[in-house]
Amino acid sequence: MASKPAQGDAYSLILEAIDVGLYRPGDRLVESELAERFGVSRTPIREALQRLETQALLTRDGRSLIVASLDHNQLAELYIVRTELEALAARLAARHATAEEIRVLQDMVADDQRYLGDPPALSRANRRFHHQIHLASHNRFLVQQLDLVHRSMALLATTSLAAEGRDNDALSEHDQIVRAIAARDEDRAAESLRIHISKAFVTRLKLDAARDDGLI
Incomplete structure (x- = not known):
């Protein structure tokens, strides 16, 4: 049985999705939806989202994470x-x-x-x-x-x-x-x-x- 992608792969998958416009500035990213879309468990998705937030590629809107935008x-x-x-x-x-x-x-x-x-x-x-x-x-x-x-x-x-x-x-x-x-x-x-x-x-x-x- 093939192993699921690791955290680094989850990060790359989300970053690529943002890069190609699948997720655009202002779009909300939901752990469960991302896990289902990419076939990754929620733990590496959560870690990838935290990494993207640290890099200012995602920002908080209340309790939600959204794709950041540049003024x-x-x-x-x-x-x-x-x-x-x-x-x-x-x-x-x-x-x-x-x-x-x-x-x-x-x-x-x-x-x-x-x-x-x-x-x-x-x-x-x-x-x-x-x-x-x-x-x-x-x-x-x-x-x-x-x-x-x-x-x-x-x-x-x-x-x-x-x-x-x-x-x-x-x-x-x-x-x-x-x-x-x-x-x-x-x-x-x-x-x-x-x-x-x-x-x-x-x-x-x-x-x-x-x-x-x-x-x-």
Whole structure:
């Protein structure tokens, strides 16, 4: 008989559900419902929920736990930190990436063209691309901090890649980042990454403004 998932697996299952939009900011998470959905006993579910609350991915609403949301200031703070950490990762990748890691990044840029017009799939590919840059930095402490930042990104209800024309632009920016890394141009790699994140942030702010105005 197969064993049930452990606490770490329960955590990953819930985090993934939030990340893909199965649970959105403001949604209430109930132990019994999660246990049934994921086929996990309530104890690891409870431990996973406590861990997510500690990481501020969940918040209390009375006695209930709900998926947290980010206000404008929190969103700006998150992007400031993300921009600087991602730029540092690109700089270090230009310095330390192996030839094989650069080839993987180049292949990702080419392969991800197939996801144009499919925002959810492109969003997942985008996360893989950025994580590959993190790994290519060869700095475990930076990777850990970026993992924390990207967990918080799961609280964003939509992807900026859903905006019209943003998917093509984002992949073009990815190409520029990889070209700089391949050329071992640390300054250009860092600046290309900063520009990429800045454009994504502007797009997200426009999407949020349109949503607040009832335009989307």
